[in-house]
Amino acid sequence: MLPTRRRLLGLTLATSLTAALTACSTTPPATPVAAAARPQLVVLVVIDGLPMRQVTGYRDQLAPDGFARFLDRGRWFADAHYAHGHTVTAAGHSVMLSGAYPQRSGIISNEWRDPVTGDPVYNTGDAAYQYIDSPTAPLSGTSPRNLKVETLGDVLRTRSPASKVIGISGKDRGAILPAGHKGTAYMYMTETGRFASSTYYMPAHPQWVTDFNAAKPADAFFKKTWAPLLPESAYARSVPDGQSWQVASGNGNKLPAVIGDKMDAPGPRFYGNLLASPFGDELTLAFARAAVTNEKLGQRGVTDILSVSLSSHDYVNHAFGPESRLSHDHTLQLDRHLQAFFQFLDKTVGAGNYVLALTADHGFTDTPEWAITQGRDAGRFTNGPALAVVNGALAARFGVDKLAWNFSASGLLLNEKLAADKGLKFTDVQAAARDELLKLPGVAAVFTREQLLGSDTTTPFLEAMRKSYDPTRAAQLQIVLKPGWIFSYRAGGSTHGSPYDYDTHVPLLFWGPGYVGQGEVKTRVEVADLAPTLAGITGLPAPAQAQGRDLKLKP
Incomplete structure (x- = not known):
């Protein structure tokens, strides 16, 4: 000491x-001395x-x-x-x-x-x-x-x-x-x-x-x-x-x-x-x-x-x-x-x-705002409005409110227990939520749990999202935004998180x-x-x- x-x-x-x-x-840089066998x-x-x-x-x-x-x-x-x-x-x-x-x-x-x-x-x-x-x-x-x-x-x-x-x-x-x-x-x-x-x-x-x-x-x-x-x-x-x-x-x-x-x-x-x-x-x-x-x-x-x-x-x-x-x-x-x-x-x-x-x-x-000035497609994906849109569409189709629980990490978390309690087939709920997400501006791809647990290695971005996916912790639907788009929580600045x-x-x-x-x-x-x-x-x-x-x- x-x-x-x-x-x-x-x-x-x-x-x-x-x-x-x-x-x-x-x-000037120090002159290196001879290295030992292991550092x-x-x-x-x-x-x-x-x-x-x-x-x-x-x-x-x-x-x-x-x-x-x-x-x-x-x-x-x-x-x-x-x-x-x-x-x-x-x-x-x-x-x-x-x-x-x-x-x-x-x-x-x-x-x-x-x-x-x-x-x-x-x-x-x-x-x-x-x-x-x-x-x-x-x-x-x-x-x-x-x-x-x-x-x-x-x-x-x-x-x-x-x-x-x-x-x-x-x-x-x-x-x-x-x-x-x-x-x-x-x-x-x-x-x-x-x-x-x-x-x-x-x-x-x-x-x-x-x-x-x-x-x-x-x-x-x-x-x-x-x-x-x-x-x-x-x-x-x-x-x-x-x-x-x-x-x-x-x-x-x-x-x-x-x-x-x-x-x-x-x-x-x-x-x-x-x-x-x-x-x-x-x-x-x-x-x-x-x-x-x-x-x-x-x-x-x-x-x-x-x-x-x-x-x-x-x-x-x-x-x-x-x-x-x-x-x-x-x-x-x-x-x-x-x-x-x-x-x-x-x-x-x-x-x-x-x-x-x-x-x-x-x-x-x-x-994104700077990228747009350079003639590129870019934008901000905001979770709150997106969640409301998806839940509204799911409620209209299945008659159940709040089937989409929340966004979680890179995905949308669905309330699987609620779907089961209401007698709904979860794969139907998942497919409907995926369809609604794909309609939103800036969304390039949405992968289901079955895709992420599967063996397909040819679909773009799927293998990358698979490496990010732990089924015991991750949301059932994983989202990839279009190039230049970001998940955003405030009006300015930038972020990361894409493949x-x-x-x-x-x-x-x-x-x-x-x-x-x-x-x-x-x-x-x-x-x-x-x-x-x-x-x-x-x-x-x-x-x-x-x-x-x-x-x-x-x-």
Whole structure:
């Protein structure tokens, strides 16, 4: 443990972090040393909501040792995709280190409704456990109980109990799902600005976590300005700020933006808004540094795993769209933060002692209103009006109200018990609901339970939606919208969740001298390949339910 709280937290303070990033931008990449037979540390970096097109699209503006470390000196896959159709945060995070799609893992979405009771379920919700030293709201993510499969960390810890597996994120699901059942997860608390674990993992925090939180590092960003990193002309390829479809709540929709503007003091609203800025990732990486230092990850003669999921880019893209200047600048800001973190790992763990992998949990759809200005078909599908239309049609045909219970994840949940109680044949109700959904604007396909449990592999999108379908948790009807259309819950911004390339195509990047080789690979691969590949590098068997393959990266 570091001797003083000031030294432990120095890099978390806004001024120190800014200085460190400035210095790193001109520091040449560290010269790698010879690699050991197996890495002492596997580091997975997840950029929530980062499409691959943003990495390659801004390549000429990247720092020398952030994303460029992978592109120039690592092994990277130009055509990596998720193969499941409902591309959302929890589903993506469940695939990365398990290699198993939601059809096996059970993590079908961020939230869904129980198909028997209709009650809401959160992907990492577990009322048996609470956050440590932080409030625990209903449906909070506190354990991996809903994850039906093992992760690479579970395999490691089973074979090497002395190894450590730590997951860190701005979101509970981003920390808990990669950490698996036998790791430890820490997540950012938007109510308090702290990082917390839950009682599933431990009764109380280690002293270093208590010290980190006691220094209130999030408060150092109060009133700090998010200003564009480059001159205005550098953003000509992106959509300017202040568009009517860009969400203006939170930190506003124009740069420069003051985080905490018009607030008297840090509080829950400020701590929440911090995540939708570059400073949210900066804070998360500061906590990751503290974990590496105090837990001595990669420095104890056994292999450890650290997963760091950076959440801010997802919030930025949701509010402003991936086509925006705000998203463009955020990508570049993130790139500089990654550079500083990687160089910290070089110095602390040793450049030949660890392997880096970087991916994303999903891509992003362009904002519909902007897409329309470009001559494309696009739009917003709103659940409430759609549910009313379907229920009205079903009531007119069968004489029973509310046969459609609600939308659940990527589907429409029908009340099967009600249909049986009224003497209705469920397949008739299902077929009628499917017909009504297909009449709605923006709907491309609707698949029934029988189709999803069948063996047809030729119908477009069916296999992708099948990989997202767990019949014990998912709605009976699964919906695919037309390209450019999104499930929408507010008037502006954008989202993800489709089986189209813009949502499935994400980075899959590796770096580690002596472990992964170098160069671009253009063969199409899947993110499900990540866990078996890292297993191969570390000399472990792949997780039991993994559906991917070892990409065999060793030079």
